Amino acid sequence: MFFLENAEIVENDRVGDGLYELKCRAPQIAGKGEPGQFVHVEIKPHQDASASPLLRRPFSLYGTDAERGMISILYRIRGVGTSLLAEVGPGEYLSVLGPLGKGFTLSGAGSAVLLVGGGMGIAPLAYLADRLLESGCGVNVLYGAETARELVALEKLEQSGARCHVATMDGSRGHKGLVTDLLARMPAEKAADMIYSCGPSEMMAHVAQFAKERGIPGEVSLESNMACGVGVCLGCAVRLKAGDRDYAKVCSDGPVFPIDQVEFEAGEGGRK
């Protein structure tokens, strides 16, 4: 069950270099959305009509506020669609379709979970952390970025009570290097009951390896070019494992998949 809402933008703020947080009024989506699900957003056009995007663009829910009827997304400017999205302002309207896809399986109260996110992969994880903390889980977050200024979800994560461990490639905050380096520092016993991850493929590959070694179940959120977003066009297909005969649809079989069902090829299915 999903909705098509003409959502009034309440804020669309620059939160870092090329990074934006957009909040809009979409009460039906706000009432139903779950962590890991996404919205499919129509983009306003470019001055050059031939460069204007025809298709919608998918973004993970970064948060929902059912009471106020608001949803938020966190996004990075990547191409023409996201550039144009950054130009809309409060009071304007966007057509938003959602919530779409399968979200994360929420762990039971009391369990200890580990979230590993890189770049924009943090968006669905930050929303997930909120929900897990509300339900009484212990939440550890390994959060990686290029540089401290890009750790745009850190404040939100810390405020909601998650224990955050940070890595930046330039060492401007936390560990200098890959976020997956931090995995090695996790206690050998009971590192977590469940692992959730979203980010670049290389990162998720490491996380999957770690989960396998420690025998911890987990889930990852994948990415793919989309047309419909609802499972009818078969455009978002990914082969989860090299040997699979069939393709999975990121939009409706996922975007969240069990971590042990995915083999990560360099560059594919990941989020920057």
Add this chain to the structure above:
Amino acid sequence: MFFLENAEIVENDRVGDGLYELKCRAPQIAGKGEPGQFVHVEIKPHQDASASPLLRRPFSLYGTDAERGMISILYRIRGVGTSLLAEVGPGEYLSVLGPLGKGFTLSGAGSAVLLVGGGMGIAPLAYLADRLLESGCGVNVLYGAETARELVALEKLEQSGARCHVATMDGSRGHKGLVTDLLARMPAEKAADMIYSCGPSEMMAHVAQFAKERGIPGEVSLESNMACGVGVCLGCAVRLKAGDRDYAKVCSDGPVFPIDQVEFEAGEGGRK
């Protein structure tokens, strides 16, 4: 000689139902533009990319102010391009190509001229009136519109010193009926030394007939769909007379043509 200018919009005001006057800073065009010439304007895109215009749109110069480096156009919302044009505001920029085409032949000082305009056809004539009055001509204007509210150039014309005779279809101002009805009221002797006209084809057809009967030379400004605006694409071709073997290019052979070179077919070449 023409220019491509990125023109800052200074005002784009609604001056009547679906009628707008746009002023922008285009110093090179302002310095060279002559009455009857036009500018070719790039249009900003539509929310629906597939409805956005690719091509520029032509508009007659309604006025130039070489000192302040400003030009103005007067336009009516007709389709998608003009609708979008009405949405741009002061401070925004438009790419403007011009001045293009052949303008009106200016009459010598002291001559008595007659201008006959209908609808948006008044735009080039109002600019022409200005110049003719400056050079010491006596200017009579026959100005027709559907209703008084559409006589948006009347004030400008009267301020510049032209003698205006008005006709409206609904009789809300001046003569009730066609502007060409006013032709019959012109003095039989020396009605004018020269006639200039722009408007619907039916109107121009009457004016041409009148000019022929009285033996007065004249000029008309025509319209046609355009691509390049500068004479290279041959897209704006019109057949001036039914018997002609060749087509004329409105953009570069015109838009102004000697009145006796044109046969007016209903609906073709006119301006609403």
Add this chain to the structure above:
Amino acid sequence: MNLEVDLGGIRLANPVVMASGTFGYGFGYEGLLNPNEVGAVITKATTREPWAGNPPPRIAETPCGMLNAIGLENPGIEVFLSKYLPRLRSSGAVVIVNIAGRALKEYVELASIIDKATGVAGIEINISCPNVELGGMQLGTAPRMVSEIVKAVKEETNLPVMPKLSPNVTDIVGIATAAECAGADAISMINTLQGMAVDIETKRPVLGNIFGGLSGPAIKPVALRMVYQVYRAVDIPILGGGGIMSAKDAIEFFLVGASAVSVGTGTFVNPRLAMEVKAGIEDYMERHGHTGLDEIIGAAVL
């Protein structure tokens, strides 16, 4: 206002049809757009056996259009009949099954199997998919092949049969008349134009399959031209489409000779498009004083 139309023996309550491959098996947009609201649902291409489809990426965007290279991924006719058709049937939707294959034999088998099923209103023969190595478009670009396939399918079934033509041909009229002579009940057009996209940073084709099918507003002028040409040449009804994004676009197709219109890519942009098109057609007809679609079908054909 009567929007009913007869598409070669398939009765449609309204002329807006969901294009194959863009509406799955009818329930992808449930709640927003239900299969029984539209004139008919043309299901995703079904083959004899399951097909895995092409490697990703399968989608790329182009100016006013998109490329797809799905490669006819589908679970095969048996799964279609057991898993998807029953639900569609019970919804009350008019179901047209789009069939594809690598060779004549597969089309024949599919037709004979579908003929025995209940709840199918007609068959659309996909001889125009640009995204598969064998079959698909290859079969649809020679009049003789088109004729053979239509004849063979007609022999297996009493259902109305509608070949879907490829625009990637020199002579669309030759193909259409071949189809008509072979006994086609209607003609569906157009499928996608073959195109490609390139990524200048990676210096690679964007699509896993290199080539894909271009759909969306970009192709509308080509689609209108072909419908116009075919309308002048054949007497069977035409299902017209390609780039329809509004009621205005749909009306253009009626005016050049389409009896019904298909909406594809437009649904991805606006999931309610089919219903908005339907409403817009009604408005237009009312405004122009028309009471039946036959008054506008082909009205602009000189």
Add this chain to the structure above:
Amino acid sequence: MNLEVDLGGIRLANPVVMASGTFGYGFGYEGLLNPNEVGAVITKATTREPWAGNPPPRIAETPCGMLNAIGLENPGIEVFLSKYLPRLRSSGAVVIVNIAGRALKEYVELASIIDKATGVAGIEINISCPNVELGGMQLGTAPRMVSEIVKAVKEETNLPVMPKLSPNVTDIVGIATAAECAGADAISMINTLQGMAVDIETKRPVLGNIFGGLSGPAIKPVALRMVYQVYRAVDIPILGGGGIMSAKDAIEFFLVGASAVSVGTGTFVNPRLAMEVKAGIEDYMERHGHTGLDEIIGAAVL
């Protein structure tokens, strides 16, 4: 940075060429874009005798594209040679003359006349115009006809000869290889896709000629696909174009195998486009560490 390129014997100082019919005889944009700044100017189609062209309207806009139905209006070869060529020649521009006709004989005559003129760098054979009743596209859609015309023209002249292919064909590779075998020095592609537009208020085709040629960004995916296919099949250089609106678009054409690019409709939108494309190609090559165009030509062809 070396942007020089050899287009089948025509040496271009830079690879950005003005497409036939969109730059007149070189001086329409004087001051903004001069004929000697671009790689070459391809002049508006010239026929043996003057042609009046098609009735208006000749232009319509479509999503991300435009239709034209000029109908090869031109003053004929004699006027071209006496009135337009001298000025172009003295500007220092590289001039390629686009020729068209109703029959083989006219092409032959044109070639022999142009061969005797001075200041022409090459001949583009227009066998792909969708807007004339006879000749034009009809001649360009059958490999045998293409072969005959190219051979006949080659016999009359030592100038490099470049047929311009129509995209309105089932098998572009067959046409291109026929041209190559017949002795073509290069291939120009693509001309416009045949399309039409309809006015739903007047219920008439928009264009006086009903059909027109679709150009602009809408056709770029089709053009890229065809250049890619032809590049794999022939050894002569390709002048690629169709919908180029930016340096990025141009680079896409190089990557799929074009040796030079043509800019057409884009100039109407942005008169300085050719020079911006040239500058953008230089930037790209610098950024990617390329020193010659040969390093990117065909780089994305698998």
